[in-house]
Amino acid sequence: MRFSQIFGHTLKEAPSDAQAISHQYLIRGGYIHQVAAGLFSYLPLARRVLNKIEGILHEEMAAIGGQEVTMPVVLPADMWQESGRWYTIGSEMTKFHDRKDHDMVLAMTHEEALCNLASKYIRSHKELPQLVYHIQTKWRDDARPRAGLIRVREFKMKDSYSLDTSWEGLDKQYRAHYQSYFNIFNRCGLDVLAVKSDTGMMGGKIAHEFMYLTPIGEDTIIYCDNCGYHSNRQVADFKKPEAVKEDLKELEKVETPNSKTIEELADFLEIPESRTAKAVFMVATVQEDNETEVEKFIIAILRGDMNLNETKLANAVKAKDLRPAHEDEIKAAGAVPGYGSPVGIKGAIVVVDDLAAESTNLVGGANEDGYHLLNVNCGRDFKADLVIDITAAETGHRCIECGHVLEAEKAVEVGNIFKLGTRYSEAMNVTYQDKNGKVQPVIMGSYGIGVGRLLSCVVEQHHDDYGIKWPISIAPFEVEIVLLHDKKGTEAQDVAETLYEEFKAAGVEVLFDDRKESPGFKFNDADLVGIPLRLTVGRRALDKGGVEFKLRGSKDNEIVPVDKAVEKIKAEIERLHKEIRDSLQTVEYKD
RNA sequence: CGGGCUGUGGCGCAGGGGGAGCGCGCGCCGUUCGGGACGGCGAGGCCGGUGGUUCAAAUCCACUCAGCCCGACCA
Structure with missing residues (x-):
């Protein structure tokens, strides 16, 4: 290619919109053009890089037995209704009507499409296992696109889907992807970390995310330098400190003026924050069935020196959505913001962190302005509907594996793998007949890599003050x-x-x-x-x-x-x- | 969806009631040629949009749209 004939040109200065290095260089280099928030055109140079990346994806998928298919971007609503996600995903999913007034969906991902396809073509255990994949456009109407190609609304994704008759089979394909993903990212020149993750809107059992560590990332990784433990903060475990266990003392109301925060309360009473109980008031939206969802008032109790992990809480109460309660909702429940506790409150779901539940004689709110209660004990003074870990792991906490101090770092998720199990196959009737002629649900996995995000992360990793330094494997020219x-x-x-x-x-x-x-x-x-x-x-x-x-x-x-x-x-x-x-x-x- | 910032030529920006400007880039001519050269001539903008105030609005006011950053959210 002659430089003089390339469609597109370089820029001396980046548009002031571009903040991330990859965004600046990709625009300045004549690689991409922003059309609107989260929407980009890829110019010939970028297209060549994408082709290289896609080539690697094809090779690595073939290496683990993947067969390429293509499924549509526009999908009929009924398959999303079958899976239930029609009802559970909010405005991130774009719905529209075709000329016949049928409900249609722009695919955010293709589990439904694949299940629909598999349900038509998989009949017998003899046809399994299978691994199919495609590289296809997805649309997610993200509320906040940012950082160039890192977080966009329309993007291409390689997604593969495994179909198995057994959990062992799923595990095998899952592990094959685990290794394959390292090969893919490393071949592209990107250093990644695999971490345990939340399953989010995908549902399912086990999931890993492949993370590229960078300050511009929006996920936080909790990791241990000593033993190598790492996890997305959303699901990170840590070793809780020993609970203080004393003989239960009598409940006592004390005046605590101007002590709305744990810090003020601990200062005022001259006790450590760990001797207090923190009540966090949340409202969870819970799906009753496909048609109805209800809001439930939740009181989350943590030891005072700990913070709530909303993902853990949302999973614990099976919430579709979770938000902080408004002040009037807290009052309506009979609690007082700043002086709140579950003591004497009815009609709320009380979720107590295991550490707070084990700790004795904590200081909690009296649900009366300016007063707290001494010696509050879970079980005696209030009833827990659920005792479970809902505390956020943070820097300084102890590693669950080895007890070493944990660190935190920002990261971008460039890939993920999910053990879906039968979550979709049961809902969408993806079944096969086993050796005994019995109908069984297919056991599934799904595995994604954002192609454009990968490209921009490679630029984040490979650049200097003058521009991009492409790895040979994906460079637009050699x-x-x-x-x-x-x-x-x-x-x-x-x-x-x-x-x-x-x-x-x-x-x-x-x-x-x-x-x-x-x-x-x-x-x-x-x-x-x-x-x-x-x-x-x-x-x-x-x-x-x-x-x-x-x-x-x-x-x-x-x-x-x-x-x-x-x-x-x-x-x-x-x-x-x-x-x-x-x-x-x-x-x-x-x- | 909340908070903040910004919309003036392709890009970067100045101007802030009465002339639409600067640098880079772009076109043509000439000179130059190893780390973003120089001279000359030239093209290109209803100052995001709508409404209002005013004799007069890029400039003041109201509304609105768009983009960016932080948060919520999310691959």
């Missing part, structure tokens, strides 16, 4: 020829043209900067666009007997004779590929 105008004659021009033809003939992906621009301009663009290998053809190098070879990001360069240039570049391409191949490792599966 080598860039930079032609510097030679006023004394046409030799440079001729050499560059010849090399360009030779590279094309040799099957090397070459970008030829043939533009009539000054050297500095071209070098800066080369750095920005980020092609891994660079050949500079100019008077200076020709006088030294060849053309100048340089790796993107390296300061060193060497003169290569013109007739050795193709050979040299091919060797360098192979060397870079080998570097990536050699870095691939078998990873240990962690539950």
Whole structure:
């Protein structure tokens, strides 16, 4: 490709909208164009990168037995009604009517489509196991697109679906994906971490997320430096401190003016925060059946020095939605904000964290302005509907595995794998006949990778102050020829043209900067666009007997004779590929 | 959906009741040519939109739309 003919051009300055480095470089490099919030056009350069990534996805899927299909982006509503997600997913899902006034859905993901397909074609245990996948557009009307391609509304995703007759079969495919995903990300040059995660809207049993650690991420990983434990904060476990257990003392009301927060209360009473109980008032939306959902008032009780993990609480009460209660709702329940506790409150679901439930003689609210109760004890003074871990793991807590101090770091989720089990197959009748002729639900898994998000994360990981530094595996071109105008004659021009033809003939992906621009301009663009290998053809190098070879990001360069240039570049391409191949490792599966 | 910020040529920005400007980029001509060269000529904007105030609005007011950041949410 001649640089002069590329559709799109580089920019000296990024639009002020672009904050994330990947967003800035992708726009400045002429890779992407923003159409609206969370909607992007991919220009030819980016398209080439996407093609490379998709190529890797195809190879790795094939390696674990995946068969490619394509399912529609527009889906009829009835299959989403069958799965129930029609009713449980909110405005993130776009629904519309076709001309016949049928309810339609823009697919956010394709479990329903796949189940519908599988229910038609899977009949017998002899046809299982299966692994099918596609790379398809998804639409999620996200409330807050951000950071360029990191969080968008329309995006392409590789999603695969495994179909098995046994849990062992599912486990095998799940583990195959676990390894495959490391291969995929590492082949793209991205360092990732697999962490245990919440199953969220997907439902199902076990899930892992593949995380790229970066401060611009919006997930938080809790990890242990000592033993390697890591988990999404949403589901992170930690070793709770020993509960203080004393003989139960008598309940006593004390005046505690201006002590609405745990900190103020602990200060006022001169006790540690760990001797208090924190009441968090929440409202959960719970699905009664497909048609009705009800709001339930929840009082969550934690030890005063701990914070609520809303995901854990939502899962504990099977909430579709969970939000903090409004002040009037708290009052209506008979509690007093700042002085609240479940003591004497009726009609609320009381969820007590195990640590708070075991602790004795805590200080809790009296549900009276300016008063607290000493020696509150779970079970005696209030009844717990549920005792379960609902505390958020935080920096400084102890590792559940080894007791070492936990750390936290931000991350972007670039992939996920879910053991769905029979959650969809039962709802959508994806069944087969087993050896005994008995009808059984298929046991499923689903496995996703956001292609554009992966691309932008690679830019986050591979760049410097001048631009992108593509790994050879996904670079839009392998080598860039930079032609510097030679006023004394046409030799440079001729050499560059010849090399360009030779590279094309040799099957090397070459970008030829043939533009009539000054050297500095071209070098800066080369750095920005980020092609891994660079050949500079100019008077200076020709006088030294060849053309100048340089790796993107390296300061060193060497003169290569013109007739050795193709050979040299091919060797360098192979060397870079080998570097990536050699870095691939078998990873240990962690539950 | 809450809080904050921003909308003026392709990009970056200034101006802030009476002329629509600057830098970069873009077109043509000439010079230049190893890290974003220079001169000359030129194209390009109903100042996000609507309504209002005013003799007069890019500028003041109201409403509205869009984008970005933080939060809620989410792959």
